[in-house]
Amino acid sequence: MRLCEPLAIEDYGVQPMPDASPPKWHLAHTTWFFETFLLKPYLPAYRPFNADFEFLFNSYYNGVGKQFPRGERGNLSRPTVAEVRDYRAHVDAAMETLFGQAEDEAEARSLLGLQHEQQHQELLLTDVKYNFGHNPLHPAYRDDPGRPGSRPAPRLRFIESGGGVREIGTTSNGAFAFDNETPRHRVFLEPHALANRLVTNGEYLAFIEDGGYTRPELWLADGWTRLHSGERWTAPLYWRLKNDCWREYHLTGLTQLDLDAPVIHVSYYEADAYARWAGARLPTEQEWETAAEDLSPEANGGLTQMFGDAWQWTASAYGSYPGYEPLPGALGEYNGKFMSNQMVLRGGSCVTAEDHVRPSYRNFFYPGDRWQFSGIRLARDRDL
Amino acid sequence: MRLCEPLAIEDYGVQPMPDASPPKWHLAHTTWFFETFLLKPYLPAYRPFNADFEFLFNSYYNGVGKQFPRGERGNLSRPTVAEVRDYRAHVDAAMETLFGQAEDEAEARSLLGLQHEQQHQELLLTDVKYNFGHNPLHPAYRDDPGRPGSRPAPRLRFIESGGGVREIGTTSNGAFAFDNETPRHRVFLEPHALANRLVTNGEYLAFIEDGGYTRPELWLADGWTRLHSGERWTAPLYWRLKNDCWREYHLTGLTQLDLDAPVIHVSYYEADAYARWAGARLPTEQEWETAAEDLSPEANGGLTQMFGDAWQWTASAYGSYPGYEPLPGALGEYNGKFMSNQMVLRGGSCVTAEDHVRPSYRNFFYPGDRWQFSGIRLARDRDL
C-alpha cells in the first residue's frame, strides 16, 4: 500500500500491455493469494469478501479454477480502488485471526504468501514504470531525490574461476526458498571468468553506434526476427532520442542518459548480441550462483553489482534441477509449469526488496521481455 | 459533465475494446474540438492548455496532425480526471470570450462543436454500457427508475407507400445539418412498405430458437464469417443466458429480458438475417427518410418508434449524395472520409439527445458493429 501512495486513482487501473498488470490488480491478487491458499483451507469461519473475486483475481492457478483473461485486467474499472482496499483489510483481519491458531503448513504458506507479495511489489513498480514511461506526458512516479552524481564505472575486468565439481541450489539452512531452487545438487563447471561489474549505458551506446542493431551476425535468429517485428527495437526500452540526444525514463522522470550506470531494460536477445559484439558471452546460472556464493559473506574476489542493481540475464534456459519436486496441489503451479521457453535471470534489481534475493534465487522471463529491470554481466571461457 | 456524475474515477479511464473510448477521452476530445477549430484560429490571445493535448486528443483529423493511437486511449492514466476538468474549464472560459467577438464562421463552427458534443454524449453512454456490461460484476450506471411495466407491443403491420420521385436530404430551412445530409436531391422509389414498429426481443428470440444463428442460408457471407470468428455471436450483445433464462444488461443493471421491448445491440448482419428469416428486408435510407418526413409534423400513417427508441439499420451503404461537398479544410474529414464499408442507420436511440435527431440525419457504422443501440425495422416490396 505504501508503494501505491504516489499514485492517482487513475493510475491503479491501466494495463498498457498484457504483461503489465494494473496496480489495483496486484493489490487484489496478492490478497487473493492469502484468501485462497490460507483462509479458505485453514480458517473454517472465513467468509469470502466477494464470490466473484475467486475468478477475477486468480492469476494462473488452474487447480483453483478459471481465470479472468490476463490481457483484460485493465478493463475492470470495478471493483474500485476503495473496494480493493476494503478487500485487503478484510483479508488482513482474517489473517490475524489465523495467525493465532495456525498449523505448520499454514505458517509455511504464509511465508510463501509474503514472498509472493514481495515479488508483486517489484512487479507493481515495474508495471507502473511501463505505464508512465509510455505515456507521452512522461509523469514521474516519485521525486528525484537529487542523486549524487554518478560515479565513474570502474574498469571492466574478468575475475577467473577454476571450475570443477560445485554445488548449487538452496542450502538447507532453514531460510525460505522457492521450490525451483531445490534440490541442492552438484554441477561440473569448466574454468571461466565473470566480469567484475555490469555493462554500462556508455558501453551499450558504443554497441548501438557500432551498428549493433543492424548486424545480423551478432544476433540469435529469433532475436533478429523479433528485432524486426512489432516495435522495432533500436535501443533499450526506456531510452528516448530527442534532438540527437539520448535520454532515459526513470521512475523519477526523463533524465539525461547516465553513461556510467548499468544498462537496464534490455531483452535476453540484446544482452546476448551485446556479449557477442564484446567478444564475450553471458554467464550460465551455475557460474553466476557459485560466484555469488563465494561472495557471501566475506570473500569478495572483486565482483560488484551482484545484487540490487539489475537482474542479470544468464545463458541458462529455465528448467528443473535434478530431483525437483513442485509443491503439492495448486501451489505446484507457482514455478514449475513455466519451465519452458524462458531464461534465468539472477541477482535482483533496484526495485527488488532487499531481503528478497539470495544466491540461489532464480528469476525467469521470456527472452524478448524488456520491461523488467534486466541488465548484462559478461562472462568468458577462461582460455580466451 | 452531468452524464459523468454517476461514474467513479476508475470508470473514466477504461477502454474495453478499441471502439469504446474512455469517458475521460470523450470529455477531453470534445473540448479539444473547440480548442482546435474555434479558439486557435479565431481567438488570437488564446493560450493552449497543454501542448501535448493537440496530439493526445485528436481523434482522426490528419489535417490537424498526428493522432495518439486510437486503441491505446485506455492506457493513459494521465492526465487525470481533475486535469481534464481543468482543461474543460480553461476552454469553456475562452469560448465565452470568443462568443463576445465571434464572426459568422466561428458561430457556425460553434454550432458544429455543440452537435459534435451531443454525438459524444451518446457515445459516452454507449461506451460506459460496454464497459459495465462486460465487467463480470455487472455494475449499474444509474438506478432503475422503477419503469412502468412494459406495454405489449402492437401487432406488426406494414404501412404501404406508393413510390415515385421523392426528395431526401436536409431542407434549406436554416436548421443545423451535417454536410453528409446535403444536398437535398431527388430519388426514385419503387412502391414498398415499412413495418409500423421495431422488431421486439420476443420476435428476435423466436429467430434464435428457430436456429437463426446456425442456418447459413439466412446470412450474408461476410456475416456468416464474422459469426464464426472471435466472440461467436449467439444472441444480441447484452443478452446473458443463465440457468436457461435470458437476461439483458441495461445501464440500470441486469434484468429479465423484456419480450415487448425493441431488440437492440444487433449488428447489420443480424438485422439482415432476421429480416430474411421473417420474409422481409431492411428499408433503404431513402424509404426511411421519406416515411419520416411524411410523419412530421401532422401526418402519421401508423409508423411508431421512428425516433428515440433505437437506431435502425438500413440496407443502404453509407455514401455521398449527388453533388456532395465536404466542409473545407480539416473539418471536411468529419463525415466524408468514412464513406466506404459502413451502413446507414436512421432514427436515434434512447441515449440520443432528443433535439439532435431529424428525418435527414445519417448515422453510420460498420456492419459488424453491435455496441451502438441499434435495432431493426422491417420493410417489404409492396407486391409481396
Add this chain to the structure above:
Amino acid sequence: MRLCEPLAIEDYGVQPMPDASPPKWHLAHTTWFFETFLLKPYLPAYRPFNADFEFLFNSYYNGVGKQFPRGERGNLSRPTVAEVRDYRAHVDAAMETLFGQAEDEAEARSLLGLQHEQQHQELLLTDVKYNFGHNPLHPAYRDDPGRPGSRPAPRLRFIESGGGVREIGTTSNGAFAFDNETPRHRVFLEPHALANRLVTNGEYLAFIEDGGYTRPELWLADGWTRLHSGERWTAPLYWRLKNDCWREYHLTGLTQLDLDAPVIHVSYYEADAYARWAGARLPTEQEWETAAEDLSPEANGGLTQMFGDAWQWTASAYGSYPGYEPLPGALGEYNGKFMSNQMVLRGGSCVTAEDHVRPSYRNFFYPGDRWQFSGIRLARDRDL
C-alpha cells in the same frame, strides 16, 4: 483447357494469396459446378467421379455442404492435373448424355454453368498473372505478339447527361443475365458527366509524382489505413520500379510502362483517391449503365473503352435492386450473399470473354482488391 496450354504442370497448383486460386482448382471447380447442379439432380444414372471432390471443389455453397478451406487450395498436390483432366472428361461426357434428355430447368442451369465457367476463365488468367507477377523470375504466360505501338490517348473530355428518371437492370429480351441484374427498375439521376475514356498510366503517374500516396486528404479513411498496412502500396499492383524507371508486368512479361494505356490493377481506394485528386469522382453504377445502354448499338456520344479494356470501379456499393429475388436453393448463394462490403465494377477487361459482358453486368470486389484488371473512369456533377 486452352487457356492452360501455356502452363507448366507446376503452375497449376500454386495459390500465392488466398484470393488467387490455383488453375487446377478452377478447372476442377467449374466441372464440380456441372456435376453438382446438373448431373446429380438431373441425370439419375450419374456416378460421381470421386466422392471427396464434392467437398474439395465446393467454393462457397453452404447449401451443398462443407467446403475445403479456401486459403489452402494451393496445398493440394493431389488430385494431379491429369486426374483433374479425367474428371473434366468424365463430367463432359455425362453432360453430353444429359443434353440429350434435358428439361427446361436443366437447360437454364447449363447456361448458368457456362457463364460460370466464363467467369472462371477470367479469374484463371487473373490468378496466373498474380502468380507470375509475384515470382522474382517474372515468367511470361504468353509471348508478346509484338503489339503495335500504343496510340496516344485522346484528350480527356467529359460527356454530359441530362439526368431524370431512367431504367437500369437486365431487359427482358431473353438473353442470359445473373439474378443480381434483376429486376429492371427505375432510378432518378441528377445531371452528370462521364469521362470519354479511362485514366491512363501517364495520368496516374502524375498523381503518384504529386505525392498522391502520401496525402491523407485525398483518401477515404479505410483506404488510408489499408495503404499503411501490409504491403504498403505506392503504385498499382504490377508496377515495378527499377533504377528510377517504372516497368509493368503483363502476361507477356515485364515491359516499359505504357503511359497511354489505361491504368489497371488499382483498388477502389486508389481509384477514389485519384478521382479526388483530379477534381472529379467515380461514376455510380446507375450513371455507368445508362450511359452504356445509350451506347448500344448505334448512339455513341463519344464514350470509349466501356467494354474490354478494364473493369471500372463505380461509387456504388454492391447491393440488391428493389424487388430482387435470388435463385432458389443453393444457387441462390451465387450472387446474393455477397451484397455487403463490396463495390460494383462495370465494363469488362481484356481478359473477359467478349460475349460475356453487357451494360447491366455487375461485377463486385472488395474496395481493397487489386488483382483484378480494374481501372478508373472519372465522372462529374454537371454544374462543375
Add this chain to the structure above:
Amino acid sequence: MRLCEPLAIEDYGVQPMPDASPPKWHLAHTTWFFETFLLKPYLPAYRPFNADFEFLFNSYYNGVGKQFPRGERGNLSRPTVAEVRDYRAHVDAAMETLFGQAEDEAEARSLLGLQHEQQHQELLLTDVKYNFGHNPLHPAYRDDPGRPGSRPAPRLRFIESGGGVREIGTTSNGAFAFDNETPRHRVFLEPHALANRLVTNGEYLAFIEDGGYTRPELWLADGWTRLHSGERWTAPLYWRLKNDCWREYHLTGLTQLDLDAPVIHVSYYEADAYARWAGARLPTEQEWETAAEDLSPEANGGLTQMFGDAWQWTASAYGSYPGYEPLPGALGEYNGKFMSNQMVLRGGSCVTAEDHVRPSYRNFFYPGDRWQFSGIRLARDRDL
C-alpha cells in the same frame, strides 16, 4: 533424387505450412549450398546457373545475403522441376571439377555439404508426409512393403545409471561432427534411470483416454496455451479418428493404429505431459548421450530403440557447450544462431540416413513442433 522418384510433378511444389518446404526447394537449396560455399569461393572458373537463385534458395544465411521469404516457397511455380534438375546437374558437374583440385578447406566443406544434404533428405520426407497426411485424399508416398506383424513391445523397464563426472560432445576421432557437438567437455550427472524403450502408441492412447489432453496439471503453461490455440491438439499429429477407431497416417497410407509401435509426431509439450502423467520425466541430453556412448559398440545394458526409430525429446534446451565456437563466416549461422527457444532431440528416426546419427548428434526443434518423427523416452531420478 531417388527419394523424389515416387512424387508427381505436382508434389514438388507445395508448402502446406511454413515449416514444410516444397521438395523442389530442398533439391535446389542443397545444390545452392554447394554452389555458394564451395564453387563460388573455390572454383574460379565457375559460372552461376542463374543469378536469381542466390536469393531464391538461400535459407537463412544473412552472411550470404537476403532470402526469399520462407513462408512463400510454395508460391514459386518457377523454376520448374526440370529446371531445378538442370541446376543440380550443372552444380554436380562443377563439383566434380572442384574435387580434382580441392584444398583442405574445400574438402571439409564438401563433407559438410553432404551432411547438409542428408539432413534435407530427412526433411524432404518429413515434409512430404505433412503434405500427403493433410490432404483429404491421404495419398501414399510409397507402397506398404507388407510389414511383418508388429512385435509386442517389451515390458517397460528403467535402466539405472550411477551418475558422476562424465564427458559428452564429439570425440576427436576424426569423424565428422557439427560445430554444436563441440567441444567435448565434462558434466556432472546425478544418479538416474532411462527407460529401456520408447513409449508406444498403446501407452499414449491410455494417456489420451485418461483425459491427458484435458488436465491442466499435466502440462507446462505454454503447452496448455498451445493446446488451446490454432489446431486444438487431441492426439499425435497423424492420428485420425473415424467411427471411434484410431488410424494413423504413414508414408505408406492410412492404417490401423499399431499399439506396439513407438508413438511419433508428438511435440515436446505432449512428451513432457505424458511423462508427468506416467510419473516420470524426460531425459536430459547429457543423460541420453552418456547412455548412448555406453551402448556403443559392445556394452548394451538393455537400452533399445536409441537410433533409427524416433527422435527423442530431451528435457534440455538447445544451447552452446562450454567453449563452443561456431564455424567462421556465414557457415557459422548453420547451428549457432538457433540456440534459443528450442529443445534438443536425440537419436534419429526411421527417415534419418543410417550413417548420419551418432551419440553426440544434437537435433533441435521448437517445443510445439510436431511434424518431425519425434517420440518419447522416459527417464527417472534414481531414488524414485
